[in-house]
Amino acid sequence: MSALDTLIFGYRTVLAAATAVTQWSKLNFAAPLTATVNAGTGSTDIGLSSTPTISTPTFTGTITSSGTGWRILDSVDRITTTDATVTTVASWFLVDETAVAIDVLVLGSKRTAVTEVGRYKRSVVYRRTGAGVATIVGALESGTDEETSAGLDVTIDTDGAATVRVRVTGLAATNMTWSCAMRVQENAAT
Numbered sequence: 001m002s003a004l005d006t007l008i009f010g011y012r013t014v015l016a017a018a019t020a021v022t023q024w025s026k027l028n029f030a031a032p033l034t035a036t037v038n039a040g041t042g043s044t045d046i047g048l049s050s051t052p053t054i055s056t057p058t059f060t061g062t063i064t065s066s067g068t069g070w071r072i073l074d075s076v077d078r079i080t081t082t083d084a085t086v087t088t089v090a091s092w093f094l095v096d097e098t099a100v101a102i103d104v105l106v107l108g109s110k111r112t113a114v115t116e117v118g119r120y121k122r123s124v125v126y127r128r129t130g131a132g133v134a135t136i137v138g139a140l141e142s143g144t145d146e147e148t149s150a151g152l153d154v155t156i157d158t159d160g161a162a163t164v165r166v167r168v169t170g171l172a173a174t175n176m177t178w179s180c181a182m183r184v185q186e187n188a189a190t
Contacts, residue, residue: 098128152169
């Protein structure tokens with residue numbers, strides 16, 4: 001069909017997710033979509049009557065924004081500890097020829113009778129090049145730690161290869177829940 005035929009006879013195929021659907025003589029736009037006659041342009045304008053919102057979203061996994069050679073990812077992780085063993089709560093694998101800025105906010109609390117609590121902010125930059133190991137750039141930056149016991153802690157290190165780890169230290173004989181909000185900003189060589 002030519003462009004002129006389309007103008008004269010209208011649309012020929014309606015697709016839903018790239019699959020043809022049954023043709024009807026009318027199109028009905030349900031809310032929040034609107035169809036308004038525009039006499040000035042001789043067209044029907046399709047719009048939104050309101051901005052759609054999600055009232056209480058729940059995200060799992062990693063939320064990603066990206067472009068060519070860069071991306072920003074947010075993840076939320078949670079673990080429990082039962083003693084003072086250093087335990088990984090979140091991690092990030094650096095692919096070769098990338099630099100990452102990692103910011104974390106970690107909260108730990110005793111699972112019953114919340115008498116033990118710790119909140120920690122950490123920020124760090126790592127790079128990986130030449131198929132080598134993840135290498136820190138500068139030093140780990142720590143925010144103001146707020147904790148009920150000095151034994152609680154959060155560190156960021158590597159596994160000695162290409163993985164950056166966020167690690168928590170709980171208390172002996174104490175069940176703790178740890179949540180970690182981690183933002184990774186990554187630039188890759190292009």
